[in-house]
Amino acid sequence: MLIADTRELLLHELRELYDAEHRFLEGQVLMVHRATDPELQRSIEHHIYQTRQHIRNLERFFEELGQKPRRERNEAAEGLVSEARQGLEEARSDALRDCTINAAVVKAEHLEIASYRGLLTGARLMMGQSLAVDDLLQTNLRQEEETARTAEQSAEELLQKAIQAEQPEAEGLIDKVKRRFSNHLRP
Numbered sequence: 568m569l570i571a572d573t574r575e576l577l578l579h580e581l582r583e584l585y586d587a588e589h590r591f592l593e594g595q596v597l598m599v600h601r602a603t604d605p606e607l608q609r610s611i612e613h614h615i616y617q618t619r620q621h622i623r624n625l626e627r628f629f630e631e632l633g634q635k636p637r638r639e640r641n642e643a644a645e646g647l648v649s650e651a652r653q654g655l656e657e658a659r660s661d662a663l664r665d666c667t668i669n670a671a672v673v674k675a676e677h678l679e680i681a682s683y684r685g686l687l688t689g690a691r692l693m694m695g696q697s698l699a700v701d702d703l704l705q706t707n708l709r710q711e712e713e714t715a716r717t718a719e720q721s722a723e724e725l726l727q728k729a730i731q732a733e734q735p736e737a738e739g740l741i742d743k744v745k746r747r748f749s750n751h752l753r754p
Contacts, residue, residue, distance in 0.1 A: 568639065577689045582637050584682045585625045587644035591675050592618045594648045598668045603661040604725060607669060610717055614672075617710045624703040628690075631699040647674050662729035669718050669725050676715035683708040 570576050595618060599611040629636040651671035658664035683704060690700045 573689070573693060577686070577693060578632065578634060579639060580682065580686050580689065581625065581628065581632075582639035583641040583644075584679070584686060585622070585629075585636060586638035586641040587675075587679060587682060588618055588622050588625060589638060590641065590644045590648050591679070592622065594651055594671070594675070598651065598655070598671065601655050602665055602668050604665045604728070607665050607721065607725065610714070610721070611668075611672070614710075614714050617714070621707045621710070624707050628699055628703045631697075631703075643678055644675070647671065647678060650674075660729070660732055662725070662732040666722075666725045666729050669721055672718040673715060673722070676711050676718065679711045680708065680715060683711060 568575075568579060570579055592615065595611050595615050599608055599615065602608045602611060626636045651668070654667035654671060655664060658667045687700065687704050687708060690697075690704060694700055
């Protein structure tokens, strides 16, 4: 699509963000069923609800601009969803899958945060401080930032669970090395 002026640029960004929200909603629905950590599942379930609201908010913003909601392919979002699907298939344990899911959430949220910040800047410059901008876009941005913070805070705990799942509790690294090489060390 050719972009001839700032209004078309704003609409282009809005349409790509609208597409990203739809793609990420589909990805979250897939991930929530594959997650095993209860907190991760709850977080995704909550964000599914928020994402549906984000889509409605964007549709209302389209209306404020006198436009019908329309998606333009967001290749970055498409790539992140594809990467997440691949990670789900490649992870060989529930704990690793949970880490993969959480990492996918963080990546998606940061794309959305950057997109909302850019859209907000353009909308404010072109429309001023409007209720539509502040109520709709700013609300979405705040929720995306909170979801990113939650996922980032969960990352270490999920990784610790994955590490523990790989190691029997009584066996440390030294014990594993001794066991693995005991046949080679005997005279």
